[in-house]
Amino acid sequence: MLFGTNLDRTQRFNRRVVLETIRLNGPLSRAEVARLTGLSAQTVTNIIDQFKPDGLLIEKARKTGGRGQPPIDLVINPSGAFSFGISFDHRRLVVVLLNLGGEVQAEIELPVTHPTPAVVLPLIEAAVNELINKAKVPRERIWGAGVVMPVLVSEGNPTVLGPSSVPDWLDFPVVENLKQRLNMPIFLDNDATAGALGELLFGAGRQFSDFFYIYLGVGLGGGIIISSHPYRGAFGMSGELGHIISVPNGRLCSCGNRGCLERYVSLSAAFADLTGEPESLKSIDLDRLYKAFEDEEPKLVAWLDEAADHLRNALVTIENLFDPQVVILGGPVPDSILDGLIARIKPSLISVSSQHNNASGRLLKSESGLDTRVLGAASLAIFDSMTPDFSVLKKERAEGG
Ligand SMILES: [Zn+2]
Structure with missing residues (x-):
């Protein structure tokens, strides 16, 4: 395997620090980038000059009321x-x-x-x-x-x-x-x-560095962001929230255990409650399910109540394990389902997160909507x-x- 020299690697790291700082905080002048990154003014200038041929940054003069040379602001070029x-x-x-x-x-x-x-x-x-x-x-x-x-x-x-x-x-x-x-x-x-990375870069997680993303879809999963990076676990399989056991000796799960959270909190579980049929991955009719949610069918209102009870408990587990800034609930499901769950979960139970005076709340809704996966x-x-x-x-x- 090829590695660059140590110097190359440090430069690559610094380039990313500069780019990410401008993305998150721009528009910024070079002096402001230097102050925020702790890099020298010369290093920042060198890096920004390197970016020029790539068209990654746009420079424009800051509008100031005063006389003299206005500072040049840098922003990320979306294109x-x-x-x-x-x-x-x-x-x-x-x-x-x-x-x-x-x-x-x-x-x-x-x-x-x-x-x-x-x-x-x-x-x-x-x-x-x-x-x-x-x-x-x-x-x-x-x-x-x-x-x-x-x-x-x-x-x-x-x-x-x-x-x-x-x-x-x-x-x-x-x-x-x-x-x-x-x-x-x-x-x-x-x-x-x-989904968690999408929220981190462009969505509800943009202002946070440490959060847990609950992914509600046909199944139930979780994405863990620690220090602005995904935590995937030693073998890439972390965050399997759907298979933590919520009900001892509860419903049989496809993983072989009983009482997994996903058997209560997932579209698959909702559809089974609606139809009275056993859960099956391939037979879920999402159009029918969403229509039933729209019509507020009593079976689905009952499902929302029960699912919220399970999620409220899971939230305590997540918060006590990870001490996140926030937990984000999302997934490729209509907003009304996410809103319905969040409204029912509140007020959250006591956890380490109760200690913080978190202005944004402990549980937020994802901003990426139905297209969250892609x-x-x-x-x-x-x-x-x-x-x-x-x-x-x-x-x-x-x-x-
Ligand atoms: Zn399971």
Whole structure:
């Protein structure tokens, strides 16, 4: 494996620190960047000059009332870089092109009839190429593509804890295959971690560095952000909130245990309560479910009440374990479901978080809406290119550099 010199690595780290500081706090003058980053004025100027050919930054004179030379402000150029978000399950494929400002430039949505690699991979390839042509994006400004599907990702490959709705993808080398087809960096992650990164970069998590993201979808998952970085666990499978046990000897779960939280808090559980049928991954009719929520069918109101009771307890567990600044509830579900749950959960029970005078509240709603999966996927490449990676410096220390 190739590594740069220690000096290279430090420069790369400093470049990211400068870029991320401007993204979060801009517009900023060079002097302000230097003050916020602790870097010398000369270092900041050198780094900003290096960014110029890439078109990542825009410079403009600050409007001041006074005389003399106004300071030059720096802001991130939203069109300075782009990334693709790719999300699919056994029903549909969504591909979006996102710019550095988090704005969707173009989007393609297709039904998926056979969710196998042989069918879906060519669809992805065609969609990405169509979007590049449609949006007229220069190839060199594309930072990569993030892929999200309903699986966990362990050591770079798809895996699951129980039966899967996309069984043909388990252990399939998705990243290598798409890298060859699309000729760009590919990032694969689970929907909850990608959703958490989407919130961190562009959503409700933008102002926080430490939070837990609860992902409510057909299943239930969690994304952990610590010091502005995802915590994936030793094997990439952290945050499996859906399989913490909420009811001793409760409902049988596909993972083999009984009483898992997901058997009470998930669209799958809601649909089972609505129909009286046992849970099944493939038979959930989301349109019917959402219509029933809209009509406030008593069975679903009862489900919301029960799910909120379970989530209220889970919140105490999450807060006591992680001591986060905030917990964010999101997922590819209509706002009314998230609002209904949050309203019922409050007031939260006592936990370490009760100690803080948290003006924003302990439980927030996600800002990325129904597209949370694909926006999270698109955030993966941007996060990888922009965010300072502290492990780079740690490696240097370990090498005695
Ligand atoms: Zn389980």
